[in-house]
Amino acid sequence: MEKQGKAGSTARNRNASDHSLLLFTIFGIEVRLDISVLIIFALIVYSLGNNVYASWHPEWSSSLIWGTALFSGLAFFASLLAHELSHSVVSQYFGIPVPRITLFLFGGMAEISKEPTRPREELLIALAGPMMSLLIAVVCNTLAIRLAGDVDLASFFDTGDASALASLSALTTSLLWLGSINLILAIFNMIPGFPMDGGRVFRAIIWAVTGDQLKATRWASNGGRFFGWFLMFLGVMGLLQGQGLGSLWPILIGWFIANLATMSYRQLVIERALGGHTVADLMRTTFEKVDARVPLKEFIDHHLLRSNQRLWPVMESNTLLGAISLAQISKIAPKEREHLNVSQIMIPLASLDHLETDTLARDAIRLLIKTADEPVLVLKHNEVQGLVQHADIVKWLSVHEVLA
Numbered sequence: 001m002e003k004q005g006k007a008g009s010t011a012r013n014r015n016a017s018d019h020s021l022l023l024f025t026i027f028g029i030e031v032r033l034d035i036s037v038l039i040i041f042a043l044i045v046y047s048l049g050n051n052v053y054a055s056w057h058p059e060w061s062s063s064l065i066w067g068t069a070l071f072s073g074l075a076f077f078a079s080l081l082a083h084e085l086s087h088s089v090v091s092q093y094f095g096i097p098v099p100r101i102t103l104f105l106f107g108g109m110a111e112i113s114k115e116p117t118r119p120r121e122e123l124l125i126a127l128a129g130p131m132m133s134l135l136i137a138v139v140c141n142t143l144a145i146r147l148a149g150d151v152d153l154a155s156f157f158d159t160g161d162a163s164a165l166a167s168l169s170a171l172t173t174s175l176l177w178l179g180s181i182n183l184i185l186a187i188f189n190m191i192p193g194f195p196m197d198g199g200r201v202f203r204a205i206i207w208a209v210t211g212d213q214l215k216a217t218r219w220a221s222n223g224g225r226f227f228g229w230f231l232m233f234l235g236v237m238g239l240l241q242g243q244g245l246g247s248l249w250p251i252l253i254g255w256f257i258a259n260l261a262t263m264s265y266r267q268l269v270i271e272r273a274l275g276g277h278t279v280a281d282l283m284r285t286t287f288e289k290v291d292a293r294v295p296l297k298e299f300i301d302h303h304l305l306r307s308n309q310r311l312w313p314v315m316e317s318n319t320l321l322g323a324i325s326l327a328q329i330s331k332i333a334p335k336e337r338e339h340l341n342v343s344q345i346m347i348p349l350a351s352l353d354h355l356e357t358d359t360l361a362r363d364a365i366r367l368l369i370k371t372a373d374e375p376v377l378v379l380k381h382n383e384v385q386g387l388v389q390h391a392d393i394v395k396w397l398s399v400h401e402v403l404a
Contacts, residue, residue: 020102029088031081034104045073048177056165056173068170075178077103079136083185084108086132087125087197094121115268119208126200133186140179147172193227193257194220195264214268221265228258271362273397279364280357282396283378283386290324292316292343299342300329311375313384314346320384322346323377354379355388365393 020032049069057065080103087110088098097113116122145153151167153176165173190198199220206216231254238247290299290312303312304326311325324346329337332345354377355364368376368390375389 020104026085027089027092029085029098029110030100032100032102034102036104037077041073041077044076045069048072052177053173056168059166064170068174071170072174072177075174076181079133079178079182079185080108082136083129083132083189084110086128087112090125090128091116094125096121096125115213115271119204122200122207123204126197126204130186130189130197133182133189137179137183137186140175140182144172144175144179147175191227192220193224194261195224196227196257199224199261214272217265217268221261224261224264225258228254228256228261230254231257270365270397274360274362274365274393277361277396278357279355279359279361279378279388280385282361282392283357283388284375284392285386287313287387289313289315289384290342292321292341292346294342296329296332296337296340296342296345299324300337304329309375309387310389311377311387313377314342316343320349320379320382322348323352325374327374349382352377356380357385361393361396364388365390368393 020034023031023033025031045066046069049066053060053065053069060068081101084101084103088101091098091110091112094116096116098110099113101108101110112125116125148168151164153164165176168176189196190201192202193199194203194217202223203213203216203220206219207213210216231250233254235247235250235252235254238244238250288303288307288309290303292314293316299312303309311323313323314321321343324342328345328347332340353367353371355367357378357380364376368388371390375387377384378386378388
């Protein structure tokens with residue numbers, strides 16, 4: 001699955017990775033792990049160890065069953081990473097940077113920095129992931145068949161009789177499961193619902209036929225929503241039929257897909273509406289500044305509590321040093337505030353998220369979403385020109401009836 005996400009070349013994005021762990025960097029792409037991965041990883045290992053492998057190999061020891069389950073779980077996430085890297089490498093080939101890949105609860109996302117400019121680019125980027133999953137499936141299943149020797153795997157696939165697998169080694173067992181799950185992954189991702197890979201393939205085809213990217217995105221997004229609703233319907237029916245908590249997964253996955261499909265189309269509409277407008281066209285130009293030497297208690301009493309402003313540029317002799325907000329002050333115990341001034345707790349300019357006046361609004365919006373609607377300084381030659389937050393762009397869009 002791909003995701004468009006860019007904070008603009010002039011934005012310093014501190015918040016993109018607040019809730020994820022950087023694992024490593026490959027091909028210039030950060031590979032990050034969201035904490036939610038631990039949930040699905042634990043469920044996969046538990047399902048394999050307690051059900052699948054235990055039924056395939058009733059004679060195995062507990063340590064061998066759970067060791068194989070753990071290896072399979074890790075290998076599965078490695079295959080997910082290979083899937084996302086395939087999207088990313090093809091994107092980079094077409095000159096579209098990919099800053100990061102994040103593995104999370106529902107799989108993985110390659111955060112592609114901008115939309116492809118041609119249907120052919122969209123098609124090849126979208127196909128790269130499923131093709132990698134299919135390749136992994138073929139390789140794993142081929143190796144499993146060769147390592148199985150005289151074991152009749154065909155009877156297992158035909159009848160589902162797990163007794164045929166009892167003599168397989170741990171490696172062969174893991175390869176067989178990994179090949180099967182990657183084949184399912186490849187097929188699932190090719191369902192023609194945006195923003196899944198199949199939905200992007202569908203969009204590329206409609207785009208090529210009609211020449212209208214927005215229309216193609218609308219059609220593909222509708223497909224994504226319908227598929228998400230269908231999954232949720234299946235989950236609800238499963239619950240009503242007493243199929244257990246496992247029916248919650250189709251509901252969660254369906255909600256995620258339907259919601260992401262809606263947001264993806266909405267994002268493209270907003271980017272089209274913002275056009276060539278820059279941050280300077282949307283920022284707030286009426287704001288207060290505060291001197292770096294002002295005692296913190298005085299700042300709280302005479303500025304923070306008497307204004308709806310949420311971020312203050314900190315100045316010294318007309319030079320910008322940084323900024324201060326309620327978030328910084330809330331970290332300081334009330335007793336300690338008596339002995340501090342503004343400069344001692346501000347965020348220095350070098351560590352501060354900021355935008356330049358000529359940053360395109362459609363690029364800035366991604367940073368503003370990630371800052372949880374906190375204001376961001378707008379600078380020109382290191383001089384403060386204004387403040388901007390996500391709500392300002394929403395207001396602009398509402399005034400221009402884009403969100404009507």
